[in-house]
Amino acid sequence: MENNYASLDTAFHALADPTRRAVVQRLGYGPASVTDLAKPFDMALPSFMKHIGVLEASGLITSIKVGRVRTCHLETRTLDAVEKWFGEQRALWESRYQNLDTLLAQMTGDNHET
Structure with missing residues (x-):
């Protein structure tokens, strides 16, 4: 992903x-089902699935x-590219x-190095 x-x-x-x-952070601990990932959020599953779609399209998961059962996994390669940029x-x-x-x-005239 260099220079991309x-x-x-x-x-x-x-x-x-x-x-x-929050989803990316949770997946940092390991794979999880969409149902488990959606539990902490006050939204309907179809709305939550849009977030999953954005994360998948970005290559983050x-x-x-x-x-x-749909299980999500973190894609560290994309996070590595973000970390490299930072x-x-x-x-x-x-x-x-x-x-x-x-x-x-x-x-x-201060000759002290920091």
Whole structure:
């Protein structure tokens, strides 16, 4: 997913909703049925299934139906790509702040490194 901003956009859109973030967080503990995932939420199952659909379309989760039970699994590859993007942003800003600290130290005559 490197440099694939459309995939990141889709993942961030999916994670923008608190219900979907809660589902992803719950699936971090292991697979769960849609019925179990829906229990904490005050909404009809068809409405909850729309959230599952958004998460699946984003690649954050997959689901498998066996008989009448649909079980969802977290797709860590997509989360890894999101985490990598955040890591790159963090490194960029840390570098910028370090450069700013160095410049300010030079301007004030302070030779102490941070």
